[in-house]
Amino acid sequence: MLNLILFGPPGCGKGTQAIKLAEEFQLLHISTGDLLRNEVKTETPLGVEAKKFMDKGEYVPDEVMIGMISNKIDEFAGKVKGIIFDGFPRTTPQAEALDKLLEFKNTSIKKVIALEVEEEEIVERILLRGKTSGRSDDNDEATIRKRFNIYQKETAPVAALYAAKDLFTSVKGIGEIDEIFELLKAEIEQLGA
Ligand code: AMP
Numbered sequence: 001m002l003n004l005i006l007f008g009p010p011g012c013g014k015g016t017q018a019i020k021l022a023e024e025f026q027l028l029h030i031s032t033g034d035l036l037r038n039e040v041k042t043e044t045p046l047g048v049e050a051k052k053f054m055d056k057g058e059y060v061p062d063e064v065m066i067g068m069i070s071n072k073i074d075e076f077a078g079k080v081k082g083i084i085f086d087g088f089p090r091t092t093p094q095a096e097a098l099d100k101l102l103e104f105k106n107t108s109i110k111k112v113i114a115l116e117v118e119e120e121e122i123v124e125r126i127l128l129r130g131k132t133s134g135r136s137d138d139n140d141e142a143t144i145r146k147r148f149n150i151y152q153k154e155t156a157p158v159a160a161l162y163a164a165k166d167l168f169t170s171v172k173g174i175g176e177i178d179e180i181f182e183l184l185k186a187e188i189e190q191l192g193a
Contacts, residue, residue, distance in 0.1 A: 001078075003107060004027070004113065008115035009148055010144070011121075011123075013117070014115060015031060018086035020181050029083075032069070033086075054118040057144070057153060069085075086094065096161075101180070111187065114169070115172075116171065
């Protein structure tokens with residue numbers, strides 16, 4: 001399976017690019033943010049609990065996220081050509097759990113690609129997105145900066161785990177959507193996809 005992780009801070013364009021890449025390479029797109037927002041919308045017990053964290057710009061606990069991904073992998077492994085993970089893993093325990101879950105299915109992550117965008121651009125983009133996204137975590141500058149800080153502290157170190165296995169690369173996340181898409185596509189094509 002061609003399993004990929006699209007990595008990078010909130011607002012770096014992961015969601016937009018993941019949708020395009022999933023279509024191009026016929027992969028299953030798993031966005032944990034979308035899965036959570038769906039739970040929130042349908043007011044499931046998990047959604048009600050998760051909303052408290054999401055509204056504050058904090059991470060939903062690892063056990064919840066790992067359980068959610070585990071179910072998805074069980075549902076789809078072997079039935080799809082590969083999976084593109086968007087917004088997961090975000091912590092070291094999540095990355096370790098993902099490796100194990102994929103190993104059980106006799107597969108693994110083939111590449112982690114980060115989109116590089118700096119903080120000021122992120123804040124600007126998310127505030128703009130907040131005007132139309134309806135997301136409760138996209139409107140307040142302090143919450144956006146908090147999300148970025150949590151990303152730096154909790155998520156950025158995950159890159160080193162994959163770099164140690166020679167699976168990590170990054171591309172510039174600033175420019176036209178199609179330009180960035182071409183950069184990502186070239187990275188994936190190098191894998192022989
Ligand atoms: P996103 O759409 O990826 O920006 O995610 C929106 C929010 O959902 C995040 O700010 C977190 O509160 C929560 N979330 C999404 N993915 C994860 C994850 N892998 N671990 C913890 N929380 C997550």
